[in-house]
Amino acid sequence: MRDISAKTPIWKAIADALRSDLAEGRYTPGDKLPTEAALAERFGVNRHTVRHGISALVDEGFVRTRRGAGAFVAATPTDYPIGSRVRFHENLIAAGRRPEKRVLHLEERAATEGEAKALYIASGDPVCVYHGLSLADGQPIAVFESLFPLARLPGIGEALKETSSVTEALRSVSVADYTRASTRLTAVRASATQALHLQVTEGDPLLRSSGVNVDEAGVPVEYGRTWFAGDRVALTLEGQ
Structure with missing residues (x-):
């Protein structure tokens, strides 16, 4: 009983x-x-x-x-495929989420040695840098920076001022299509500014993705670094 x-x-x-x-x-x-x-x-x-x-x-x-x-x-982590065709809006829509990108800052500066190596340009050559925030259903999931070689892509800065979409901006400067040539994933801790944008605590775990996108001729058109909130995104690997 x-x-x-x-x-x-x-x-x-x-x-x-x-x-x-x-x-x-x-x-x-x-x-x-x-x-x-x-x-x-x-x-x-x-x-x-x-x-x-x-x-x-x-x-x-x-x-x-x-x-x-x-x-x-706790939000259900958003599946985010990492493969040869990485598209933010398409990835989130496929996961049933509402995608949004916000431009935080656009600047032109000289490429560092590592950035130049990734883009196949000379150290010190000018690049356009797009700093932004990615959101899913209104919740921030990642901060990112994308670098574009200015000599190779004249007008990319103006294009990015008109649209937050990298795909649309590249298309407007005659890059009809692009694919991911390489991706590197590492675990890091959130800096104070990253924590502010992602609404997490400084020192919280983030997953950093760095990668190079190339055009149809295999020439680099973008070098990107993205810091994902560790508990909001599940990165999945697709076949290349």
């Missing part, structure tokens, strides 16, 4: 209640949960008990916490 004296631990009851809130759509991915103080008042318990309940949801992957910022409903 069931022991009627057995009781559900309060922290577990809190976790169950919050889980039900999530299931009913009271909170959606990316939303911030009420503060520990507010939840403690709601359930009539102390903050330690609330913290225990939230920790259970963190362990289950429903919630994530950021030091000093609170607890947030």
Whole structure:
């Protein structure tokens, strides 16, 4: 027979209640949960008990916490294919997400030695640099910078001022198509400015992708570096 004296631990009851809130759509991915103080008042318990309940949801992957910022409903990671044809808008639409890009800054400067090597130009040659923010369903998922050789692609800077799409900008300067020639993935920590744009905590894990795109003749037209929020994107490898 069931022991009627057995009781559900309060922290577990809190976790169950919050889980039900999530299931009913009271909170959606990316939303911030009420503060520990507010939840403690709601359930009539102390903050330690609330913290225990939230920790259970963190362990289950429903919630994530950021030091000093609170607890947030964990967004389902967006699948983002990495292959020979990397297209931001197409990738997100295929994943059922609404894509958006925001231009943070456009500049012209001299290429560093490493950038020049990637673009097959001389160190110090002029490049156009596009700094931007990528979003899925309004949530920031990555910051990026794309470099274009100015001598090879005259007018690319003006084109990027007209559209946030790299594909459209390249098409306007007579690059009808391009493919990914190489990709390198590394794990890094978020800098203060990256954390600000991505709405994460400085030092949080990011996944950095660096790659070179080439035109139909195999000539580099873009060298890009992207820093993805580690818990918001699942990079998948496609056949080349």
